[in-house]
Each structure stands twice: as structure tokens, then as C-alpha cells.
Amino acid sequence: MEATLLDPRMFRIVAAAMALAAFVGLNALVLVYLERKIAGHVQRRPGPFEVGPHGLLQPLADALKLIGKQLFRPAGADALLFWMAPVVSFIPVLPLFLPIPFDPDLVAMHVEPGLLLILAFTGINVLALCMAGWGSNNKWSLLGASRAVAQSVAYEIPLLMALLAVTFMHGSLNLSEIVEAQGAWPWQWNAFIQPVAFIVYFTCAVAETNRAPFDLPEAESELTAGFHTEYSGMGFGLFFLAEYANMIVVCAVATALFLGGWQGPFFSGWWWFLAKTYALLMVIIWFRWTYPRVRFDQLLNINWKWLLPLSMVNLMVTALVMKLF
Amino acid sequence: MDSVFHQEPFRGDYYTRRFEPGPDDSTLILNMGPQHPSTHGVLRVVVELEGEYILRAEPVLGYLHRMHEKMGETRSYLQYMPNMGRVDYLHPLAWNHAYVCAVEKLGNIEVPRRAEFIRVITSELNRISSHLLWWGAYLLDLGAFTPIMYAFEERERIQDLLQEPTGSRLTYSFFRPGGVAADLSPEFLQGVREFIPYMRSRLPMYKDLVTDNIILRYRCEEVGELPLDMARRYGASGPVLRASGMAYDVRRAEPYSVYPELEFATPVSQRTDAMGRYKVRLAEIEESLKILEQAVEMIPEGEILVKGAPKPRWKAPAGEVYQAVEGARGKIGVHILSAGSAQPYRIKLRAPGFSNLSLFAELAKGTLLSDAVSILGSLDLVIPEIDR
Amino acid sequence: MQAIRRKLKDITNLWSMVKGLKVTGGQFLKPQVTVHYPRQEVANLASFRGPLQLVAKPKDPAKPKCIACLMCVSVCPSGCLTVLKAKPPKPTPEEEAAARAALEAGEKPAKKPAPKEPSRFIYDYSLCSLCGLCAENCPVGSLSYSENIYLTATDAKAFKLDLLADLRARAGAAPPAGEE
Numbered sequence: 024m025e026a027t028l029l030d031p032r033m034f035r036i037v038a039a040a041m042a043l044a045a046f047v048g049l050n051a052l053v054l055v056y057l058e059r060k061i062a063g064h065v066q067r068r069p070g071p072f073e074v075g076p077h078g079l080l081q082p083l084a085d086a087l088k089l090i091g092k093q094l095f096r097p098a099g100a101d102a103l104l105f106w107m108a109p110v111v112s113f114i115p116v117l118p119l120f121l122p123i124p125f126d127p128d129l130v131a132m133h134v135e136p137g138l139l140l141i142l143a144f145t146g147i148n149v150l151a152l153c154m155a156g157w158g159s160n161n162k163w164s165l166l167g168a169s170r171a172v173a174q175s176v177a178y179e180i181p182l183l184m185a186l187l188a189v190t191f192m193h194g195s196l197n198l199s200e201i202v203e204a205q206g207a208w209p210w211q212w213n214a215f216i217q218p219v220a221f222i223v224y225f226t227c228a229v230a231e232t233n234r235a236p237f238d239l240p241e242a243e244s245e246l247t248a249g250f251h252t253e254y255s256g257m258g259f260g261l262f263f264l265a266e267y268a269n270m271i272v273v274c275a276v277a278t279a280l281f282l283g284g285w286q287g288p289f290f291s292g293w294w295w296f297l298a299k300t301y302a303l304l305m306v307i308i309w310f311r312w313t314y315p316r317v318r319f320d321q322l323l324n325i326n327w328k329w330l331l332p333l334s335m336v337n338l339m340v341t342a343l344v345m346k347l348f
Numbered sequence: 349m350d351s352v353f354h355q356e357p358f359r360g361d362y363y364t365r366r367f368e369p370g371p372d373d374s375t376l377i378l379n380m381g382p383q384h385p386s387t388h389g390v391l392r393v394v395v396e397l398e399g400e401y402i403l404r405a406e407p408v409l410g411y412l413h414r415m416h417e418k419m420g421e422t423r424s425y426l427q428y429m430p431n432m433g434r435v436d437y438l439h440p441l442a443w444n445h446a447y448v449c450a451v452e453k454l455g456n457i458e459v460p461r462r463a464e465f466i467r468v469i470t471s472e473l474n475r476i477s478s479h480l481l482w483w484g485a486y487l488l489d490l491g492a493f494t495p496i497m498y499a500f501e502e503r504e505r506i507q508d509l510l511q512e513p514t515g516s517r518l519t520y521s522f523f524r525p526g527g528v529a530a531d532l533s534p535e536f537l538q539g540v541r542e543f544i545p546y547m548r549s550r551l552p553m554y555k556d557l558v559t560d561n562i563i564l565r566y567r568c569e570e571v572g573e574l575p576l577d578m579a580r581r582y583g584a585s586g587p588v589l590r591a592s593g594m595a596y597d598v599r600r601a602e603p604y605s606v607y608p609e610l611e612f613a614t615p616v617s618q619r620t621d622a623m624g625r626y627k628v629r630l631a632e633i634e635e636s637l638k639i640l641e642q643a644v645e646m647i648p649e650g651e652i653l654v655k656g657a658p659k660p661r662w663k664a665p666a667g668e669v670y671q672a673v674e675g676a677r678g679k680i681g682v683h684i685l686s687a688g689s690a691q692p693y694r695i696k697l698r699a700p701g702f703s704n705l706s707l708f709a710e711l712a713k714g715t716l717l718s719d720a721v722s723i724l725g726s727l728d729l730v731i732p733e734i735d736r
Numbered sequence: 737m738q739a740i741r742r743k744l745k746d747i748t749n750l751w752s753m754v755k756g757l758k759v760t761g762g763q764f765l766k767p768q769v770t771v772h773y774p775r776q777e778v779a780n781l782a783s784f785r786g787p788l789q790l791v792a793k794p795k796d797p798a799k800p801k802c803i804a805c806l807m808c809v810s811v812c813p814s815g816c817l818t819v820l821k822a823k824p825p826k827p828t829p830e831e832e833a834a835a836r837a838a839l840e841a842g843e844k845p846a847k848k849p850a851p852k853e854p855s856r857f858i859y860d861y862s863l864c865s866l867c868g869l870c871a872e873n874c875p876v877g878s879l880s881y882s883e884n885i886y887l888t889a890t891d892a893k894a895f896k897l898d899l900l901a902d903l904r905a906r907a908g909a910a911p912p913a914g915e916e
Contacts (some may be wrong), residue, residue, distance in 0.1 A: 056802045066497035068770045165719070166400065171533050236489060236563055244386040244489045313557070313760040314753070315564045316491025318718045319400060346421050402875040427813035430867035495762060501769060508780055515881065521867040529868060557759040560752040660811040660873050 104158030111153030165251025202284030526657030586678025
């Protein structure tokens with residue numbers, strides 16, 4: 024079948040992309056608010072409080088401020104790379120959401136190898152960080168970018184292996200099918216059948232999204248702000264948005280693959296999906312406000328000496344069990 | 349870009365020009381500070397990096413030089429008191445103490461016993477608050493954002509307590525030659541009595557949240573190992589020296605005030621690394637609490653300022669005195685040379701941070717950039733004190 | 737062997753991460769300690785030092801106890817006080833004539849002594865370090881700290897406070913003739 028502009032599928036993708044862009048923006052606002060509120064309450068202070076009732080409008084005010092700020096490029100920076108980096112970091116975010124099944128019907132696009140699509144597009148973020156670090160003409164940014172590359176490349180491998188173990192079990196890369204194969208009750212979820220894979224995946228996900236305790240590329244107290252040191256206004260805003268969108272994606276994938284997706288006790292539906300995703304997001308935020316940052320060589324050691332062997336053994340045991348039973 | 353000041357002989361400042369890259373041009377020369385989140389103020393460190401490993405590091409001082417020593421020469425003995433609150437803003441009462449003790453030695457002034465106890469109580473409270481701030485700031489350096497807020501909860505209580513007699517919350521100028529400026533009220537002493545168990549009840553939480561944390565332990569253990577002979581070579585003092593295994597505490601070694609009457613231990617660690625310094629400081633908080641506990645019960649009634657205390661136009665007898673005091677960061681020394689006039693002829697201030705910082709260049713060699721941040725934090729530097 | 741034992745120890749030490757989460761989680765559920773400033777105030781403002789103020793005579797709330805001895809000016813380390821002594825009052829015509837007569841007679845004219853009070857008392861709060869030396873050393877106890885700790889302004893001149901005018905304003909008295 025030839026795809027034309029009037030093809031209903033084309034229409035569906037455009038509509039879905041618009042809806043997803045709105046979803047990403049809205050979620051980023053909610054997450055910013057949640058992050059700051061949780062940080063505040065963990066530290067026994069109220070968090071944002073003055074803009075709107077209980078500071079509800081604070082993320083909007085922040086967004087307006089970012090939009091209104093002057094875009095500034097340091098002398099000697101590579102203009103093309105410098106301005107492309109935030110865009111490159113944000114654009115892959117929309118395709119990432121396409122195969123995510125919020126509901127049996129609420130899927131932007133039924134993609135057979137949906138997981139593959141997600142894994143492929145998350146890889147682009149590293150390129151953006153690399154461009155930002157190189158293009159900024161700043162030594163701190165350069166150090167941040169080099170850290171980002173080493174970290175992302177390293178952590179993608181155990182992440183992939185952990186996901187492979189799950190796909191082995193179900194023989195599918197389609198997220199909807201994997202969700203359907205799990206039951207409504209927690210003990211039927213993959214997190215309990217594949218606990219090692221879940222832990223490895225979640226650790227790698229935190230590292231992939233550059234969140235504390237693995238936030239080395241932006242390590243504030245070491246590299247001032249790492250790769251986005253020189254960015255102001257919406258340049259920084261796009262990185263920020265992409266970071267939060269990536270967080271949502273990794274948590275949504277975890278929900279679909281390990282926590283039974285939209286299925287839950289009593290009422291199945293998209294609210295279960297969102298509730299589970301947000302629970303995971305809150306755990307990530309909770310991590311950030313509890314732990315110190317790991318050192319760079321330790322970060323790689325955790326990966327090569329612990330997560331990688333662990334996920335490999337897990338994969339082999341899964342394969343063996345699949346073969347035997 | 350084409351301005352003459354961007355070209356070779358003018359590029360950078362003295363330090364960047366002198367700090368030449370090594371023979372291999374694969375290294376990166378990086379200015380850490382003076383505006384950097386983990387240099388605690390305006391310290392600047394020029395480092396040469398190979399990847400993230402530090403080949404050379406050189407601290408650059410002087411961004412916060414306020415000529416406190418020179419100011420001493422143009423002010424009367426009393427007028428110099430506010431300066432003492434501003435040399436080290438985290439433990440100002442130790443500087444107060446060092447200075448008034450020196451002036452008292454110079455003028456042979458007797459101090460009432462109650463005043464001595466007031467000095468000990470307030471400066472020990474201040475020591476705890478200084479260590480608490482260090483604890484929070486050090487964890488901030490290591491990337492944990494929450495502990496500093498918990499530390500400030502306790503610190504606020506100390507500041508609320510100290511605000512009542514001293515009238516300020518940070519740069520105290522409370523001691524006077526011959527006594528102190530204000531008496532402690534019974535409510536203050538009661539407040540201290542209540543604070544001691546409260547502070548003790550918080551320490552297990554610190555241990556759970558931070559000290560035991562495996563990430564923190566990997567960031568501190570075997571990082572910045574400082575052998576004792578090196579510490580002595582650089583004249584390090586305070587917790588930095590004690591963490592290298594030497595039980596040197598001015599309160600014990602050169603006793604002053606009423607410290608000989610109080611029972612407290614000198615925490616020592618043989619670890620020599622950043623974790624050792626961390627543990628020594630936390631143990632010192634507990635020792636200070638012990639001192640407070642005793643001092644609050646022992647404090648006698650009586651005068652707080654001796655009758656013949658120096659008046660504003662007091663002329664010191666000619667002579668030379670030196671007084672050392674144990675500050676939160678180490679040995680604080682005040683050296684006064686008097687020619688017999690209303691102003692000192694010369695004042696020399698010995699800041700512990702200065703010697704402790706000088707260690708850094710040697711200590712940071714060969715470590716990772718993140719380790720350098722950890723080491724810098726574990727030395728507990730207060731830049732105003734170093735630059736004076 | 738040692739390496740293996742170390743690895744096992746690392747695994748058991750992972751429990752410390754859970755303990756950390758427990759601490760922050762527990763604190764999360766506790767009430768906040770923040771004082772919401774514009775709506776609430778901290779309780780111990782009274783002992784916090786605000787800018788200096790003059791203490792009034794017990795009999796006349798518009799007049800300071802100050803005897804213009806200038807002790808505060810000389811003791812201030814930052815030189816933030818400027819005090820002008822009051823001039824002797826202008827002689828009346830009769831007194832002037834008497835003085836002239838005395839001068840002609842070769843005698844020293846009887847001068848009226850200057851009143852022991854300040855005519856101006858200017859205090860530059862932007863220089864003050866609130867050390868307390870002036871208030872401690874004032875022989876008549878004419879200086880104290882105010883509780884006006886929220887003094888803010890966008891102009892450095894606003895911190896040059898006329899303490900006599902401030903005292904009169906607090907007493908609700910009219911400014912003396914000749915000044916606005």
C-alpha cells in the first residue's frame with residue numbers, strides 16, 4: 024500500500040505527534056513541579072510556594088522566564104553545533120513516545136519492533152550532549168560531554184541485555200504484546216519474574232537519563248554545569264525538557280515491560296499506566312535528593328564489573344530456562 | 349578576538365602565563381574558580397589535566413584579601429574586635445577568643461571566672477555550628493543536596509541561641525578584653541541544656557543518611573591520603589592533623605581559659621584519608637557537646653567584665669605576645685607587637701586554613717578531578733580566613 | 737580471596753542505600769520547619785540588632801540623653817557616626833550690650849555655656865558593623881539598637897539616618913523651628 028498525504032495513517036501520526044508534544048510539555052511542567060516539591064519536603068521546606076496556590080504556577084513562570092531570556096553564544100563557539108545540540112536532543116523525544124501503549128487502544132502507532140525504535144532513538148541524546156560539549160568552546164562542557172559519551176555507551180549494553188531477557192520470555196518486541204502477556208496482579212508482572220533484569224534496567228535507566236547519583240555529565244559541584252554550562256534561555260530549556268521527557272520514556276518502558284503496563288488490579292486502563300510511571304519517576308526523584316554522586320571511574324566500574332556480568336548471567340539463565348521448559 | 353590583549357604576551361593573567369603546559373600538548377589547563385561551586389567562595393585553583401587526572405594543581409589566593417592585619421595597625425585594641433568576627437565567619441568566636449586572650453596577656457588582665465565559662469560555652473556552640481556547616485557543604489560538594497538542609501536545622505537552633513547574648517547570627521563580636529560583652533541569661537543556659545540531647549538524637553540520622561552510605565564511603569575512603577609527616581611538613585593543624593593520627597589539640601597542648609578543668613577527649617583517626625577527617629569532625633561535635641554539658645553545670649555566678657577592663661583609649665604596655673586557640677579548622681594564632689600606644693604596632697594572624705590549603709597542591713597530584721573536589725572539601729577551607 | 741570478600745561486603749553495604757532512602761522518606765513526611773516570611777515572622781526578633789537609635793530622656797521623649805561627649809564617634813571602628821555639638825544659644829540684645837560693655841571695660845565678657853546636647857546626630861547604617869562598641873561605651877546610655885531590622889532601600893543615601901529626627905518622630909514631636 025502506498026502512503027500518501029491523505030492516508031489515514033499519516034493523519035493519525037501527525038495528530039499523535041501533536042498530542043504527544045502536548046503530553047511531553049505538560050508532563051515536563053508537572054515533573055518540574057513534583058521534583059521541586061519533593062525536594063522541598065524532603066528538606067523540610069515548602070518548595071515553590073509563592074506563584075499560584077502552593078506554587079502550582081511556578082513551572083509556568085519558569086518556562087516563561089526561559090523563553091524570555093536572551094539566547095547567548097560564547098565567543099569562539101561553533102555556532103552550528105552550539106545551536107543544533109539542544110534541537111537534536113529534543114527532536115528524538117517525540118518518536119520515542121510513538122510505540123508506548125498507554126492503553127490497548129491508546130497507542131500513537133502500533134510498531135511491531137517498538138522496543139527497538141525506542142532504543143534506537145534514545146541513543147541520539149548522546150550525540151546532542153557531545154555536540155553541546157564540543158560546540159560550546161568551554162573546557163567544563165568538554166569534560167561533561169566526554170563523561171556523557173563514556174557513560175551512555177557503557178550503560179546502554181546492560182540496559183539492552185536486561186530488556187533482551189524480557190523479550191526472550193515473550194518472543195516479541197512489541198510493547199503492547201508484552202503488556203498483554205502479563206497479568207493484572209503484581210505477582211504476574213515481569214518485575215517479579217525477572218527481578219534482576221528489572222533492577223539492572225532501572226539502574227541503567229537512571230544512568231542513561233543522567234540523573235543523580237549518576238548525573239556526572241552535569242555534575243554541578245565538579246563541572247559547574249557540565250555540557251550545558253554555556254546555554255541560557257530556551258537552549259537550556261530544550262535540554263531540560265529532553266531530560267524530563269527521557270525520564271518519562273524510560274519509566275514508561277519499565278512500566279510496560281516490567282510492571283504490567285495498563286493492567287492492574289480491579290480497573291485496567293491508562294490510569295494504571297500513568298500511576299505506575301509516575302511512581303517510578305518519584306523514586307528517581309527520591310534518589311536524587313538522597314544520594315551523593317558517584318565518581319567517574321566508580322560509575323564505569325559499577326557498569327563493567329557488576330551490571331554487565333549480572334545482566335549477562337540473567338540473560339543466559341533466562342535462555343536456559345526458556346529452552347528447558 | 350583580535351585585540352592585542354588576546355595575543356600571547358597579554359593572554360590570561362600572571363598565574364595562567366606562569367603555569368605553562370607541560371612538554372606534552374595533550375594536557376588541558378583548567379581554571380577552577382574563583383567562581384566555582386565547590387571552591388567555597390573565591391579560591392582559585394589552576395590545574396593541569398590529563399583526561400580527568402590532575403597532573404599539577406596550584407591554588408591561587410588573594411581574591412578575598414581584606415588587609416585585616418594592616419587594619420589592626422590603625423585601630424585601637426577595642427576597635428579591632430569586629431574584625432575578629434569577620435576573619436573566619438564560621439567560627440568567629442575562636443578568633444574573638446584568640447585576640448582577647450592575647451590582649452589580656454599583653455595587659456596582664458585578669459578575667460572573671462564566669463566570663464571564662466561564657467567564652468567556652470559560646471565558642472563550643474559555635475564550633476558545633478561550624479562543623480555542621482562543613483558537613484553540609486562537603487556533602488554538597490559530593491553531590492548530595494539534602495544533608496546541608498538538615499545540618500542547617502541544627503545550626504539555626506545554635507544561631508537562635510547565640511543571637512540572644514551576641515546580637516548577631518554570623519559575625520559575632522562578643523568577647524572583650526577582660527570578659528565578655530553580655531551575660532548569659534538562665535533561658536540561654538536552659539536552651540543549651542535542651543539543645544544537647546536534641547543534637548545527640550540527630551547524630552544517628554546523620555550516620556544512616558550519610559556516613560554509612562556506600563557511595564559516600566567510596567568517595568571518601570582512600571581519597572586524599574595525608575601521611576603524618578607530610579601534614580607536619582606543611583604545618584597542618586586541627587582535624588586535618590588529627591585525622592593523620594596526631595592528637596594535637598591546642599586546648600590540651602597549650603591550655604587556655606578553663607579548658608583544663610573540663611573533661612573531653614581529642615578524637616584522632618589513623619585513617620589519614622578524607623573519611624578520617626570526616627569522622628574526626630563528627631566526633632568533635634560529640635566532644636563539644638560533652639564540654640557544653642559540663643560547662644553549663646559548672647558556670648559560676650559573678651562578674652562578666654573585670655573592673656579594670658580596657659577602655660576605648662586604653663594604652664597597652666609595650667611588649668610582644670602570642671596566643672594560640674583551637675578553632676574549628678585548627679590552630680588559630682594571634683601575635684601582637686605593642687609599642688605602648690593605643691594601637692598595636694603590628695598584628696599577625698595565623699590562619700589554620702592557610703597551612704591546610706597549602707597541602708592541596710601536593711595532595712591533589714595524580715587524583716581525579718572529582719577527588720580533588722572531595723579533598724578540597726575535606727580540608728574545610730574558609731577562604732576569608734586564608735586571605736585575611 | 738580478599739577481592740571476593742570485598743565484593744560480598746559491597747553487596748551487604750548496598751543496604752545502606754535503603755537506609756538513606758528511609759531517612760529522607762521519613763523527613764519527607766514530617767512537617768516543614770520553614771517560616772513563611774511575609775505572612776509569619778520568627779519569634780526572636782527582639783534580640784537581633786537593628787540600626788542604632790537614640791534613647792530619650794526619661795522626662796522629655798523628644799530629647800536624647802546624649803551629652804555630645806563624642807565618645808561613640810571616637811570608639812566607632814567604621815566611622816559611621818557624625819555628631820555635632822550644639823552651639824551656645826544666640827545672646828539676646830541686652831546680653832550683647834552687656835558683653836560689649838564688659839569688653840570695653842577690659843573684662844572678659846561672660847559667655848553662655850553651650851548646652852550639653854547634640855545639634856546633629858547622623859548615623860551611616862551602610863558602614864555600621866553593629867559591633868556594639870558605641871552603645872557599650874556611651875557614658876549615659878544614650879544609644880541602643882532598634883528593632884527596625886527590615887530597613888531596606890535602593891539608594892545608599894537612605895541609610896544615612898538622622899537619629900535626632902528619628903527620636904522626635906518616635907516621640908511624635910514637631911521638628912524644631914528652622915528645620916523642616
